[in-house]
Amino acid sequence: MQIDTTTLWIVIVSLGLGTYLIRFSFLGIVGDREIPEWVQRHLRYVAVAVLPALITPLVIWPPATGGEPDPARLVAALVAFAVGVRFSSVIGAVVAGMSTLYLMQYLLP
Structure with missing residues (x-):
């Protein structure tokens, strides 16, 4: 099964963006606050x-x-x-x- 290059890059960028947003939610938004x-x-x-x-x-x-x-x-x-x-x-x-x-x-x- 061959995957289209455009589809591959969309998946790679989407996964990278999703991973970044998950990590940013903890480090960027809550990082400087006291955790209960x-x-x-x-x-x-x-x-x-x-x-x-x-x-x-x-x-x-x-x-x-x-x-x-x-x-x-x-x-x-x-x-x-x-x-x-x-x-x-x-x-x-x-x-x-x-x-x-x-x-x-x-x-x-």
Whole structure:
């Protein structure tokens, strides 16, 4: 499927403008004002919500297996979750999850 050059540039410019306006709404308009405490409290949870939202589809429906659940990935996700909850360490959870994934892929056929 070939896309027209004009359409491509319209999409690129529109996405760039949209991204700029989203960022400007926080930095340019609200940047010099004090953010209320309730907003700050809610913003603390953004990173905590985004990371699982990015990872969960890759664990449940991994493209590497054609969308079929993979026991190795499920076990690795559970280990990463347990380490993250127990030790409150993102790096520890990532290392434990990666190590478990590679070990499970080696052990399971």
